[in-house]
Amino acid sequence: MSQDREPRPRRLRNIAELAKLAGVSAGTVSRALADKSLVNRETRERIQALAREHGFRPNQMASRLRTGQTGVVGVVIPLGHEQKQHISDPFFMTLLGQLADALIDRGYDLMLSRALPVDNAEWLERIVDSGMLDGVLLIGQSDQFHNIESVAARYRPLVVWGTHREGQQHCVVGTDSFAGGRLAAQHLIARGCRRIAFFGDTRGLEIERRLAGARAAAEESGTGTRIDGFATHLSAEEMVSQIAADLDRMDPATDAIFAASDLIAMATLRQLHERGRKVPKDMALVGFDDLPMTEQTVPKLTTIHQDIAGGARAMVASLLARIAGEDTPSTIMVPRLVVRESA
Amino acid sequence: MSQDREPRPRRLRNIAELAKLAGVSAGTVSRALADKSLVNRETRERIQALAREHGFRPNQMASRLRTGQTGVVGVVIPLGHEQKQHISDPFFMTLLGQLADALIDRGYDLMLSRALPVDNAEWLERIVDSGMLDGVLLIGQSDQFHNIESVAARYRPLVVWGTHREGQQHCVVGTDSFAGGRLAAQHLIARGCRRIAFFGDTRGLEIERRLAGARAAAEESGTGTRIDGFATHLSAEEMVSQIAADLDRMDPATDAIFAASDLIAMATLRQLHERGRKVPKDMALVGFDDLPMTEQTVPKLTTIHQDIAGGARAMVASLLARIAGEDTPSTIMVPRLVVRESA
């Protein structure tokens, strides 16, 4: 109704036009719109009303150039060795969703990129030096550990999801993958499993640590348990056929599978079902991540819990501190075994 | 090694500094870095080498302000009635992943926002008038149809995922939800089901059309099939308990469930399993979306396929055309029934 009564006036192009209309200077308009207290309450309200009436909003690009604050955080998924892995991988997406919520709550916009280091060795430099971002969040280290290290040495507002290595420079938030892998294997061994297949591509740092942890547990147990590694693709398309093949060629004595992610575990569950192998009776199965969907599978997936929401909050908190000039240590979260039905 | 040999010179702050270093003017540097042909090949290469050596990259904020092209597309998820629904909803995420891939391939960055229209009636105006974006993609119409219409009337580079209504202004890409709902119900009725529960919150336009289509199929069948609507929450947390409650209070004669999304279907599958009800023997179940994960469930989910990847490409293609000043019609994709095991 009100739209019919007051036909919208011509759209204002910039602060100067609004200033002319209001009979004040551009500076005053800028201050009024930013709710600065230095401006007379009456004129401020008048200008704000005028802006609202004309649907005027200051150009953010200009404002951000001028202030040097972009209000934008880059969220980047580096896909080095796992090029086929899609940005829509559920773990990435879950973390991304949490990051988006946390950043938006803090008033930041989020710029999403997928980087292919293989095509472009300077992927990270290009992003951090774009001048468009107040800070950068990396989802995963991929196989770019050293590259990240060297950029982090000079670009401070950078926080990475991933694994911590002794003496590393860059601020990382993540779960202790080694401990998680160990937990998984310990559980399987305690159940009586002695021949464990590991499904995961160990070129990724986190995955490699999970396998290492599992191997350590096997060693420590003194049971002679063996762990066979299978390099499972991360792309959804290839993953299924590869799991099928691995299931067929693996040692028939294998009595447990430790999947490096819940996604792999779910695909494995399905393939086992198709082969008529009961989980956990014929084959125990443990996943990793504890994505929400793992409670929906039949049987429910036993898995290693990572606190993704907490991790996202930690990443954002560290990044904002770094944007403010502080230095922040890495955050290593403790994984937790969640026993459900699959093992 | 090379890093040890040549200690990095002090970082250049802007084009002017590089210009001084190269003994040319800022204009020439700008042209050289943009690979403009007007600049002498030799000087161009010299400047580019210098830039590389110093790790210099022009400030994008300034460049974009000057040219008026931001190279950024906004991707926004409006959460009107479904406020609790998280940005990490798998359908959103799948579509978002595809959009990200398509946009990045075309050289655009992607700015992600979650909008809460309830808190802020001007959510969309604020976004399109921010001056930060060349165009905007909306994932879903939520309950904001009229709001979107009025903004679309003046802001052209806007493409929306959702449902098409007769005579609407805004460019939409989506699946014919009515046809999809009808397909689902037809399939269930053909299987002999006569009492169908619909799980979904019909305040969303697409969901409402799916139910309407199902009701139309029931009507047309002349079988006296009834369809009972249950308003299922979209937030993962509440969804499960609500489905459980609905399952317990629904008419005992109910022999089929049509879930408005695969996510709802998967949660329903799990709840049915817990109640010892076999799918599809005791209860037939059809989902909607055909997300990749629906092939991993046990039993595999029968669902209505939406071409999410194709839809994402269509959205991006339409948006780029609109950014270029063209006008584009809406794209309504035809849904397809995918019969697997659950019905």
Next chain:
DNA sequence: TTGAAAGCGCTAACAC
């Protein structure tokens, strides 16, 4: 082929 200069739209230091 290159340099000089204007200006994208905004903000903030400095005046008054």
Next chain:
DNA sequence: GTGTTAGCGCTTTCAA
């Protein structure tokens, strides 16, 4: 309190 002015860092006429 408000106006004036000088840039933020870049691109792009225009002139040479």
